[in-house]
Amino acid sequence: MLDSPTRVVVTGAAGFVGSHLCDRLLGMGHEVVGIDSFSDYYERARKKQNLESAREQSGFRLVELDLVDGDVARAIRGAAVVFHLAGQPGVRPSWGDHFDQYVQDNIVATQRLLEALREHPVKRLVFASSSSVYGDAEMFPTKETALPRPVSPYGMTKLAAEHLTFVYMRNFGIPATSLRYFTVYGPRQRPDMAFCRFMEALADGNEIEIYGDGEQTREFTFVSDAVDGTVKAASADVVGQVVNLGGGSRVSVNRVLDTLAEISGIEPRRKYMPAALGDPRHTGASINVARDRLGWEPRVSLREGLAKQWEWFLAASARRPEVSPL
Numbered sequence: 001m002l003d004s005p006t007r008v009v010v011t012g013a014a015g016f017v018g019s020h021l022c023d024r025l026l027g028m029g030h031e032v033v034g035i036d037s038f039s040d041y042y043e044r045a046r047k048k049q050n051l052e053s054a055r056e057q058s059g060f061r062l063v064e065l066d067l068v069d070g071d072v073a074r075a076i077r078g079a080a081v082v083f084h085l086a087g088q089p090g091v092r093p094s095w096g097d098h099f100d101q102y103v104q105d106n107i108v109a110t111q112r113l114l115e116a117l118r119e120h121p122v123k124r125l126v127f128a129s130s131s132s133v134y135g136d137a138e139m140f141p142t143k144e145t146a147l148p149r150p151v152s153p154y155g156m157t158k159l160a161a162e163h164l165t166f167v168y169m170r171n172f173g174i175p176a177t178s179l180r181y182f183t184v185y186g187p188r189q190r191p192d193m194a195f196c197r198f199m200e201a202l203a204d205g206n207e208i209e210i211y212g213d214g215e216q217t218r219e220f221t222f223v224s225d226a227v228d229g230t231v232k233a234a235s236a237d238v239v240g241q242v243v244n245l246g247g248g249s250r251v252s253v254n255r256v257l258d259t260l261a262e263i264s265g266i267e268p269r270r271k272y273m274p275a276a277l278g279d280p281r282h283t284g285a286s287i288n289v290a291r292d293r294l295g296w297e298p299r300v301s302l303r304e305g306l307a308k309q310w311e312w313f314l315a316a317s318a319r320r321p322e323v324s325p326l
């Protein structure tokens, strides 16, 4: 599908993962139409910055549009592949009144895109789902066949969107694949995500707030690995499948902080908070399907990836923290 230059659409193009995906696709010579509503979950300026390198490329076109009520059919016309990354992320804010936004940006937006795809068929739709659909999984590493049972409203909306893609595939033949990303990190990470918050607090000499005892484990995936898997999913024989993309190892939050201390040379001051509602205790991906069907393998170790994010963070925030020998 992506063997020769073609037109592709990336929704959520101005976001953390979407902007990296745009850069990669442009580097491969594709014409990229980036769709984004610049939702106010975090600052617009940050999202504009995410797109700086893409916008320098002549093959890039940005369409500022809300998938919920914009002219989606017009924006996707002529595309061979649609990568659907637009959505409202974040587990912790998905309760209460905020839930409406999750329904709109994760479920309704996906339904609108699927309707537009009936009018303008593509060769592949790749949907960015989440490990949050598993909730408190019974088995680790968790296989795609495990019963999904989200423990947060966010995870529930991502699962609903996954199901919607199958509904449209079954009824209208839309060739969809869902990728379950496991906590993605790296340069441009969203400001609400743990590593970003940890780095900010560390550089400013503030206490680092950790939800729970820090012994919860996560499968962390470096962004270039997530992008590799996403690109491969556009061409591989995975229509109708869900595929886990996980970084290859499960690490506790405390261990992440130890590694960050070694990289930065700054001893973190840890403040343990009550565990957050909706956070599963552990996540861990079985990546055999991705290996077999996508020919994909995560390449970046946590240490290497954290060092890259720390380097980016220092440059992007122009911070010069005082380093004292540990």
Ligand SMILES: NC(=O)c1ccc[n+]([C@@H]2O[C@H](COP(=O)([O-])OP(=O)(O)OC[C@H]3O[C@@H](n4cnc5c(N)ncnc54)[C@H](O)[C@@H]3O)[C@@H](O)[C@H]2O)c1
Residues within 6 Å of the ligand: 011, 012, 013, 014, 015, 016, 017, 018, 035, 036, 037, 038, 039, 040, 041, 047, 065, 066, 067, 068, 084, 085, 086, 087, 088, 089, 090, 104, 105, 109, 128, 129, 130, 131, 158, 180, 181, 182, 183, 184, 185, 190
């Ligand atoms: N980052 C992770 O660790 C992670 C893990 C699992 C799944 N995901 C999924 O991957 C996708 C990208 O995540 P991210 O971390 O890059 O988030 P992000 O918030 O940085 O990017 C999402 C982008 O979607 C846009 N958007 C939201 N609603 C929209 C709408 N209705 N119409 C058009 N654009 C809209 C936002 O403006 C934003 O720029 C999301 O769907 C998220 O649920 C991310």
